Amino acid sequence: MESFSTIGLNHYLVISAILFGLGLFAIVTRKNAIVVLMGVELVLNAANINLVAFSKYSGDMEGVMFSLFVIVLAAAEAAIALAIIINIYKTFNTVDVSSIDSMKE
């Protein structure tokens, strides 16, 4: 029971592995492009938990700084992806990723 009651690196790694798997599941199985985007955000959060956890347990700052940059890039990615999704909706009148199969109108 020692490994369950004392919180260590492995606990965070397990949480991030579960979040990564769920995000990947959303990317693979959902048809709506916005839910796919939510899956991408879950994957990025899982990676961030790993970075900060390794940074804490190795005692230097690389992981914390890198996770800050990851958050900034996630914001940029969400803005661009939503602009693209809105354009797709204007063109095809749907955001169903499996029915978008042509490069022009």
Add this chain to the structure above:
Amino acid sequence: MTNTTYTVIFYLFAAITVFSAAFVVFSRNIIYSAFSLLFTFFGVAALYVFLSADFIAVTQVVVYVGGILVLLLFGVMFTNKIMMTELKTEVLNIIPGVLLLFAITGGLIYTFLTRADWFTTANQLQESVVERIGFETMSRYVLPFEMVSILLLLALIGAAFLARFDKPRKMNQK
């Protein structure tokens, strides 16, 4: 704070994070998914506080909850005719998805827990890291910091350009 209380609070936030993330993924209603994602982001922010990265936790709340989640809700409202259709999302290739979910998660957990031999050092990060983040940003990471700020500016201008209301083009055509 005693060790038992610490452990219990950690497991509480871990459960909130994992279960709300599962609800995001398995819910058929997009609005429910978006609001469940709120709890996931807050749970991850709480985990950052446990990892003594409180600045990252605050940034997570400000950027993800205040920015990205609002953007996602805007996206839901722009791309669905709210009054006419139900906000449902269909699923495709469910069997490969479930296989991938269990294979990736199980494989990662197995590797993390048994195969990998992580080092543990004595000098872990303690207390708050806000001051050290300030020093690092203005010394070793000043070039990436400036580059990422320019990148974010470009990305936001590009997003506004892509999503703009293009009435002028139609007026030119006639």
